[in-house]
Amino acid sequence: xxxxxxxxxxxxxxxxxxxxxxxxxxDDDASNDAVxxxxxxxxxxxxxxxCVPADQQSLDDDAxxxxxxxxxxxxxxxxxxxxxxxxxxxxxxxxxxxxxxxTRNAGDLQxxxxxxxxxxxxxxxxxxARSYMGQALLLDGDRAGAIAQLDAxxxxxxxxxxxxxxxxxxxxxxxxxxxxxx
Numbered sequence: 051x052x053x054x055x056x057x058x059x060x061x062x063x064x065x066x067x068x069x070x071x072x073x074x075x076x077d078d079d080a081s082n083d084a085v086x087x088x089x090x091x092x093x094x095x096x097x098x099x100x101c102v103p104a105d106q107q108s109l110d111d112d113a114x115x116x117x118x119x120x121x122x123x124x125x126x127x128x129x130x131x132x133x134x135x136x137x138x139x140x141x142x143x144x145x146x147x148x149x150x151x152x153t154r155n156a157g158d159l160q161x162x163x164x165x166x167x168x169x170x171x172x173x174x175x176x177x178x179a180r181s182y183m184g185q186a187l188l189l190d191g192d193r194a195g196a197i198a199q200l201d202a203x204x205x206x207x208x209x210x211x212x213x214x215x216x217x218x219x220x221x222x223x224x225x226x227x228x229x230x231x232x
Contacts, residue, residue: 085120093117093133104133111137111145119148127156143173147182154186162186177203181213185220196221 084094088101094117095102095109102109104117118134121127130152137145146169154162166183169176184199200221203214 082120082123085117086124090126090129094120104129104136111139111142115142115145115148118145118152122148122152122155125155127152131156141168141172143169143176143179146172147176147179150179150186151182154182154189159186159189163190174202175206177207177211177213180206181217184217188220188224193221193224196224 084096088094091104092101093104093109093114094100096113096116097108104114109117114133114137118130118137121130121133131149134145134149134152139145146165150162150165150169152162153165163183163186166179166186169179170183173179180199180203184196184203187193187195187199196217200214200217203211203217207214209215209218
């Protein structure tokens with residue numbers, strides 16, 4: 051069973067195309083470019099077409115989310131946590147997912163996992179949250195938990211979706227890294 055799973059993961063990680071694995075690709079590129087030019091403490095205001103202070107009252111939850119996600123993908127994790135934390139509706143699965151992503155990458159793995167669990171509890175079909183949680187579980191040494199998330203993703207969207215590809219690649223990389231340690 052484990053051999054078949056490993057073979058499936060290994061093959062799917064290499065069969066899928068690289069663009070599907072690109073973090074922040076596609077629709078996020080424009081947001082990333084706009085946010086990239088903002089200084090620490092600033093976010094992109096699409097309406098004004100300029101950087102504004104992050105705490106400016108004119109920004110709605112969607113604008114804050116877009117900026118927080120872009121900051122996370124740019125590797126500005128602490129800023130992302132701050133901006134995402136300003137969103138009024140903290141029970142949105144997408145907000146919780148990116149809070150998890152930014153928080154774990156900022157160094158608080160357990161808080162990140164907590165955010166992912168909350169996102170998945172609100173939307174069990176949110177496969178990107180499952181993928182990111184699986185990656186966090188791998189970092190926490192829980193390979194079985196990561197594989198359980200991979201199985202849940204496959205059930206929901208098959209092997210051709212982004213979440214499956216990213217988590218499968220992470221499991222293969224963790225398995226290869228572990229093999230080199232011994």
